[in-house]
Amino acid sequence: DSGVTQTPKHLITATGQRVTLRCSPRSGDLSVYWYQQSLDQGLQFLIQYYNGEERAKGNILERFSAQQFPDLHSELNLSSLELGDSALYFCASSPSGGNSDTQYFGPGTRLTVL
Amino acid sequence: AQKVTQAQTEISVVEKEDVTLDCVYETRDTTYYLFWYKQPPSGELVFLIRRNSFDEQNEISGRYSWNFQKSTSSFNFTITASQVVDSAVYFCALRINAGNNRKLIWGLGTSLAVNP
Numbered sequence: 001d002s003g004v005t006q007t008p009k010h011l012i013t014a015t016g017q018r019v020t021l022r023c024s025p026r027s028g029d030l031s032v033y034w035y036q037q038s039l040d041q042g043l044q045f046l047i048q049y050y051n052g053e054e055r056a057k058g059n060i061l062e063r064f065s066a067q068q069f070p071d072l073h074s075e076l077n078l079s080s081l082e083l084g085d086s087a088l089y090f091c092a093s094s095p096s097g098g099n100s101d102t103q104y105f106g107p108g109t110r111l112t113v114l
Numbered sequence: 115a116q117k118v119t120q121a122q123t124e125i126s127v128v129e130k131e132d133v134t135l136d137c138v139y140e141t142r143d144t145t146y147y148l149f150w151y152k153q154p155p156s157g158e159l160v161f162l163i164r165r166n167s168f169d170e171q172n173e174i175s176g177r178y179s180w181n182f183q184k185s186t187s188s189f190n191f192t193i194t195a196s197q198v199v200d201s202a203v204y205f206c207a208l209r210i211n212a213g214n215n216r217k218l219i220w221g222l223g224t225s226l227a228v229n230p
Contacts, residue, residue, distance in 0.1 A: 043220040108158060
């Protein structure tokens with residue numbers, strides 16, 4: 001158990017809908033990262049937050065947004081969902097977001113868009 | 115450009131065999147970190163090891179060992195006396211010191227099947 005929690009574990013929804021994925025980092029970690037894992041793209045970095053502020057952006061679509069709250073939990077919002085958004089979404093956390101940090105991953109949320 | 119290559123897509127071995135998973139990376143940075151993660155069938159990503167670019171010492175942890183060679187830009191992972199529970203997808207990842215961007219650059223993974 002990494003100490004990172006993600007909810008829900010599974011999510012099934014329809015095209016065009018909007019969903020919110022939630023992540024609670026390990027106790028004491030200030031940085032949160034979101035990743036998407038799909039069969040054709042592998043693991044793709046989406047976005048990083050550090051202590052409530054956006055730190056880095058990766059291959060995140062405009063239909064997706066995220067935020068980190070004062071209690072350090074984070075939410076990833078996916079809107080106007082398409083079939084291709086079906087994937088496993090991981091949240092990871094690390095103490096400071098520094099280069100030497102190890103990222104610890106949550107169990108993931110499996111999103112299925114029908 | 116930064117890149118991680120795991121040339122072996124799938125490996126199948128019989129229990130108790132030793133198996134080595136290859137990882138080759140590309141970066142122009144002199145300071146970087148390499149990681150291995152395990153993704154068992156249950157889907158979670160489990161951290162295995164972190165190695166920085168200035169530490170070329172090989173590491174052993176139980177049946178797991180890692181061979182870091184800067185000269186060949188490789189960070190290979192060996193499982194000795196493999197067990198069925200080692201069946202998983204293993205990912206190698208690179209993290210560079212690029213300003214505020216701390217993202218991990220991932221290989222495509224090697225799927226290891228250990229058969230009884």
